[in-house]
Amino acid sequence: MTVLEPKTSFEVSNKGFYGRFGGAFIPEMLYPNVEELRQNYLAIMADPTFQTEFRALLTDYVGRPTPLFLAERLSNEIGATIYLKREDLCHTGAHKVNNTIGQILVAKRLNKQRIVAETGAGQHGVATATVCALMGLECIVYMGEIDMERQQPNVDRMRMLGATVVPAKSGSKTLKDATNEAMRHWINNPVDTHYIIGSVVGPHPYPDMVARFQSVISEEIRTQLLEKTGHENPDYVVACVGGGSNAAGAFFHYLHEPSVRLVAAEAAGLGVSSGHSAATTALGKPGVLHGSRTILMQTDDGQVTEPYSISAGLDYPGIGPLHAHLFDSGRGDFYAIEDDEAIRAGFQLSKLEGIIPAIETAHALAALPKMNLQASDVVVVCLSGRGDKDLATYSKYL
Numbered sequence: 001m002t003v004l005e006p007k008t009s010f011e012v013s014n015k016g017f018y019g020r021f022g023g024a025f026i027p028e029m030l031y032p033n034v035e036e037l038r039q040n041y042l043a044i045m046a047d048p049t050f051q052t053e054f055r056a057l058l059t060d061y062v063g064r065p066t067p068l069f070l071a072e073r074l075s076n077e078i079g080a081t082i083y084l085k086r087e088d089l090c091h092t093g094a095h096k097v098n099n100t101i102g103q104i105l106v107a108k109r110l111n112k113q114r115i116v117a118e119t120g121a122g123q124h125g126v127a128t129a130t131v132c133a134l135m136g137l138e139c140i141v142y143m144g145e146i147d148m149e150r151q152q153p154n155v156d157r158m159r160m161l162g163a164t165v166v167p168a169k170s171g172s173k174t175l176k177d178a179t180n181e182a183m184r185h186w187i188n189n190p191v192d193t194h195y196i197i198g199s200v201v202g203p204h205p206y207p208d209m210v211a212r213f214q215s216v217i218s219e220e221i222r223t224q225l226l227e228k229t230g231h232e233n234p235d236y237v238v239a240c241v242g243g244g245s246n247a248a249g250a251f252f253h254y255l256h257e258p259s260v261r262l263v264a265a266e267a268a269g270l271g272v273s274s275g276h277s278a279a280t281t282a283l284g285k286p287g288v289l290h291g292s293r294t295i296l297m298q299t300d301d302g303q304v305t306e307p308y309s310i311s312a313g314l315d316y317p318g319i320g321p322l323h324a325h326l327f328d329s330g331r332g333d334f335y336a337i338e339d340d341e342a343i344r345a346g347f348q349l350s351k352l353e354g355i356i357p358a359i360e361t362a363h364a365l366a367a368l369p370k371m372n373l374q375a376s377d378v379v380v381v382c383l384s385g386r387g388d389k390d391l392a393t394y395s396k397y398l
């Protein structure tokens with residue numbers, strides 16, 4: 001493992017970099033939009049009236065603070081003290097709404113009337129359509145035509161919430177094509193539209209802005225752990241990483257606490273070497289993806305490799321630049337979890353604790369037996385979402 005320099009920073013630099021990752025590698029046409037956001041996001045977020053409104057919605061609409069639950073039966077099974085941070089109890093069933101609430105309030109302060117977003121499995125689209133309904137803003141969600149067929153219930157949810165779902169019919173008709181078309185929409189409507197990105201990915205300032213909105217997760221963990229154990233620091237914080245937003249939120253207030261190990265679970269699909277995987281740090285190399293320099297899965301000549309995971313939320317060929325830096329610097333431990341291991345961990349939590357986790361979240365749980373935990377260790381697992389949406393997949397294993 002790399003020995004960390006005491007001066008190693010995990011905060012974003014002025015130019016939007018985490019170590020050698022990050023930045024804003026965008027077409028010139030997109031520059032005015034991204035620059036407007038970059039110049040304003042910190043001041044908007046620091047404004048006390050913004051904070052009051054954001055906090056009130058997190059409490060009264062999202063249902064925060066989410067509980068920190070001591071999972072006693074799971075703890076006995078694993079042989080360490082395991083706490084679960086219950087983001088699955090957020091309104092809409094996952095952590096994503098923390099970010100969409102924050103971004104819609106930013107959009108309103110920038111006088112935007114319309115929201116555009118892309119979605120793969122539909123979870124981010126639903127979280128975006130939800131807050132647009134709440135605020136009465138027009139919502140346009142681009143979704144690959146193939147994904148629309150695969151994820152019909154989420155398409156119906158978005159439409160019921162008043163959003164327009166536009167099929168992306170180009171290329172492979174999946175997430176990356178939806179992203180391209182959403183970008184094109186934003187380029188053509190720079191003045192009245194805000195683009196809500198769903199994870200700590202994309203050009204600066206998105207990774208930092210999304211991490212700050214999600215940082216409410218670790219802010220609450222610190223207070224809750226202090227109340228329950230007398231210490232605000234656990235030995236480990238564990239989260240799954242698709243783009244990395246629930247992990248960034250769970251890690252945020254521990255980034256500069258070297259005694260807290262940060263553990264990321266990536267989706268290995270059918271196996272790291274199987275050709276059907278989304279284990280980015282195991283398989284990827286540095287390159288530029290969706291506007292930032294990060295680690296991504298690519299061919300020798302730099303074409304993005306099609307990822308695979310049983311879990312739609314982790315089926316992404318890259319990770320956010322913060323996570324690339326955590327990996328590169330040795331600050332984070334990255335585990336590659338196969339589909340079957342995740343499914344087993346999902347069933348284990350359901351039977352031991354009466355909580356059916358999202359399959360994304362089950363990847364984080366499956367890292368626990370691999371971590372060589374001691375009986376005295378205190379571990380917090382970020383339970384990013386609930387498993388209702390995944391029943392059709394789980395039921396194949398019943």
Ligand SMILES: *Cc1c(COP(=O)(O)O)cnc(C)c1O
Nearest residue numbers: 199242243244245246313360385
């Ligand atoms: C979308 C999603 C993820 C993956 O996104 P991150 O940005 O990596 O957090 C994880 N868990 C759930 C439940 C999700 O919906």
